Amino acid sequence: MSWLVVAPVALPLAAAAIAFAASGRVALQRAVSTVASGALLVLSVLLLVEVSRSGVQVMQGGGWQAPFGVSLVADHLSAIMVAVGAAMAFAVAIYALRDIDPHRESLGYHPLFQVLLAGINGAFLTGDLFNLYVWFEVLLIASFVLLTLGNRRDQLEGGLKYVATNLVSSMLLLAAIGLTYGATGTLNMADLAGALREVPPELATALAMLFLIAFGIKAAVFPLFFWLPASYHTPPVSVSAIFAAMLTKVGVYALIRAFTLLFAHDVAYTHQVLLWIAGFTMVTGVLGAAAQNEFRKILSFHIVSQIGYMIMGLALATPLALAGAIYFVIHNIVAKGNLFLVSGLAQRVGGSFELAKLGGLYRHTPLLGVLFLIPAFSLGGFPPLSGFWAKLLVVLAGIEAQSYWIVAIALAVGLLTIYSMTKIWQAAFWSPLPEGRTLGPRPPWAMVAPVVGLAVLTLVLGIWIAPFFALMEAAATELLDPTVYVGAVLGDAAAAALEAVR
């Protein structure tokens, strides 16, 4: 039992509670939100250290033993996701202090941001399928309000699409959970790992596909991603940055969890489906991005294409591929979130998100150009940045598994990603300013600092890769051997029983 497992959920929830109770006192809310995000980062790094030192950490809610209670479980994957998410959240919390207008602050931006963090971390840490649904709903309702806060017309239109699609996905998830309960009589994920191997394989596959659709909508995979580019460019930059960095990744996390711990009974079929989805997701995302001419819309379509790489790693399901997928997730959280923050700085200086209206940013603020290039090159896959290693790992895993067609797609999509990034660089930073447009003052340091921090993190992830790769490998090994997870939650007897069935 370790309270560190509860901290990433309880801390933002407590911060949200205090900030809600302080409605009307914006200064206090800002302080609470910033301090809580900083403390969250410290505690989640401590949790990661604890997990890598002494293995899977478990907390049984209310003292009820699994599988009867709700367990919170932190294995390597969960702890890594929580820690990287906390880093991103801290950067966004600082950036938001200058980015969010007083009106949105008075409507409750800060408490809602904390509720969102609680939901994200709850989804990463829970060991119960129904509880996963509940945390998904917590993060969804917070994201709904954050997305539409301010009631601008395009926000409402984009928000309605986002809300509608995600509600359908939630209903499918709930139906899938209900049917799983009907088939197995349990909802504890560790317990399900064994129980799902005893139901007829056809039924298990049908359930797996239902979960694939439900989580797939949240992860924005092909052909279920249309809500994402329709809505992510409408809210304030801080909101789109945290959404872009974290929300789809919660879906990817759920997919990874479901297709390693729960549904590993018919890998030949389910993971083949995943591989096809990965290919289509990569291609459609990157082609969509090539057709766009708005800073944030290009980035939104690239989220979709990069989800494809993560799913590819999951579909190949070798230790190397999974390590690559997890590395890709954390690289993408940092780089993509940072690019969104940079787009906000560019808009502040240049007055628009439209590439046609931007220009001359590099000459005006050279630092801004450098800060764009680091995450953009990382996304494009230039060595020695994090994106290079992420792509290298999944591509190597693809070659190892002899799935050459997906490797070819991944490489081609990589080239197109570079094309999009150069397009932004060319139009917004390098080319001269269009006639009749003026540039504003340089962005304030309080907004540049978090961007610098994340850029440094991208560099560190790329250059000092060995310790990170060791962590990813440990996570992948744990995922491919569910007995570790099951043993930690249910005890050694259950783990031995599972070992016998496998």
Added chain:
Amino acid sequence: MEVLVAVTVGVVFGSGLYLVMQRNMLRFVFGLILISGAVNVSIFVAGRLMRGAPPLVGGDVQVPAEPVANALPQALILTAIVIGFGLTAFTLVLLLRTYERLGTVRTDEMVARLREPRPVGGREVASAGEAAPPPEAAGADERVDGTARDGDGDRS
């Protein structure tokens, strides 16, 4: 009995899906309500049906004497109903706001309305040729209006 309920769930779910696929967002919300009802009943059936034995034990007994109904699906459904209630209420408020700002509940018309001139004072101005700022959607000239007060995060 289970078969009958299962068929009912299928019919309600199907009707919900039909409504969800409409362009009219109000119908979409009604479809969602139907689906959520169907899903809740399906969870109930998943816990197996049993008549007349509430899952309550007396004060001094630890284990009920005869088999009782499964309490877990009821707890799950209660949670799902509460969440569904919150989400539906939020969606309706959002739809109402959208209707006020865009003047339509049809998704295809919403996109068209966004390209039209901006409304003045919350009302739609239909006259063409107005000094319309470019639809630089999330651009620098962002206009925040003070009517947002949608439901906060709700859990219970």
Added chain:
Amino acid sequence: MNSLILRTATSLLLAVLLLFSIFLLLRGHDLPGGGFIGGLVGAAAIALYALAFDAPRAERLLRASPRIVFGVGLCAAVAAGLAGGLASLDFLTGLWWIFDLGPFEVKLSTVLLFDVGVYLVVVGTILTMLFALEER
């Protein structure tokens, strides 16, 4: 809504409904009832008041913005969850203190605190939504 009958009835009913909601809240641990249903009844009472008179007056009756009610409730619930940690037990574990006062036995617990939190959260949420709709 401008109806004398509704107004007169509401001013009588309001106290009864609020009292009933608290009765439901306190009854909740072993018997049907609890924070959620109590909160619904409480919110319904204030919603009725808002219908009979108007929303600003109902907000004044509440004495605080419903968001603050929501926040205080969430604080109470989280505190109840964390209290288990002080006794080095798991998250959300209930702690009980039973006082024997002669004829009565008073049971206080973190479970009750949690229920009070749920009550306030429900009242806060529903009234936030209601006032947002009424405001136009």
